[in-house]
Ligand code: NDP
C-alpha cells in the first residue's frame with residue numbers, strides 16, 4: 001500500500017538502507033539527505049529511484065561505501081580541493097563547504113574542486129547550501145558518455161548538469177539546475193519504466209536515427225539542449241570540471257565503468273562568488289538590484305526556476321512525502337537484503 005512519511009522518517013529509512021548495504025555513516029548520511037531532498041522537492045529523477053543504481057555501483061566495487069573524504073593540505077588560497085577517496089561526491093562537498101565559504105568571503109571568489117568521486121545526484125542541494133551563506137554559486141560536473149555533440153550521432157559528452165544559485169534575503173534563493181542534454185538520463189529511464197514514449201527531439205537510436213522509444217534511446221544517444229549552444233556548454237563542462245581539474249571526462253568515465261548501468265566516477269567543480277565583493281565601489285547594492293530583476297520576470301507572468309520545487313517542498317513539510325506501493329515495497333526489500 002502507498003505510504004506517507006515525514007521528511008525525517010523517509011531520510012532515516014533511506015539512511016538505514018544505505019547503512020545496511022555497507023556504507024559508513026559519513027556516506028549514508030550525506031546521500032540519504034540528497035535522495036530524500038529529491039523526493040521532498042518532487043524531483044523523482046534524483047529521488048529514491050537512484051538507490052537501486054547506488055547499491056549496484058557499490059556491489060560492482062566501483063564506489064567505496066567506506067570512504068572518508070580528505071581535504072588536501074591547505075595552502076590558504078582560493079582553490080580548495082577535496083579528495084572524495086573513491087566515495088560519493090556529497091560527503092566531500094560537506095567537508096569542503098565551510099572552507100569554500102570562508103575563502104569566497106576573503107577573496108570574493110573561490111573554487112571547491114572535488115576529485116575521485118561518484119556523482120549521481122542533483123546539484124541544487126549544493127547550490128542552495130552556498131546561497132545560505134549569502135554567496136552566489138555555479139556548480140557543474142561531467143557524467144558518462146551518453147549525449148551526441150550537435151551534428152553528431154554517437155554518445156560522447158555526459159548529460160553534464162549545470163546549476164546556478166543567487167541568494168535572496170528573507171526568501172528562497174534563485175536557483176536553476178539542469179542537464180545540458182534535452183532531459184536528464186533519469187527522465188528517459190523513468191519513461192522506460194512507465195512504458196511511455198519520449199517527446200520528439202530527445203534522442204537518437206543506435207543507428208543515429210531520431211527515436212521516441214526510451215529503450216532505443218538508452219542504447220543510442222541523447223541530444224544536447226538548444227542544439228549547438230547546449231553542445232558547447234556541455235563541452236565547456238568537460239573542459240572545466242574534467243580536464244582542468246585533472247579528473248575524468250565523460251568518455252573516460254564510461255571507459256572506466258564499462259557500462260551506463262552504474263553511477264559515474266569523475267570530479268566536480270563548485271564556484272562561489274561574493275556579490276558584495278564584486279560590486280564593491282560600484283553604485284547600488286547587488287542583492288536589492290537582483291530583486292528588481294526577479295520582480296520584472298514574475299511581473300510578466302513568468303515563473304522563476306525552482307518555484308515548482310519550493311512549492312513541492314512546502315507541501316512535503318506540511319503533508320509529508322507519499323510513496324507508491326511499489327516504492328514502499330522496494331525500500332522494504334532493500335532493508336531485508
Ligand atoms: P528540468 O528540465 O526538470 O529543470 C531544469 C530547471 O529549469 C529547474 O531549475 C526547473 O525548476 C526549471 N524550470 C523548468 N520549467 C520551467 C519554467 N517553465 N519556467 C522556469 N523555470 C523552469 O531539469 P533536468 O531534467 O535537465 O535535470 C534534472 C536534474 O538532474 C537536475 O537536478 C540535475 O542536477 C540532475 N542531473 C544530474 C546529473 C549528474 O551527473 N549528477 C546529470 C544530469 C542531470 P523546477 O525544478 O522548479 O521546475
Ligand code: PYC
Pocket residue numbers: 045119120121143144159179183184185186187264
Ligand atoms: O540523470 O542524466 C542523469 C544522470 C547521470 C548521472 C546522474 N544523473
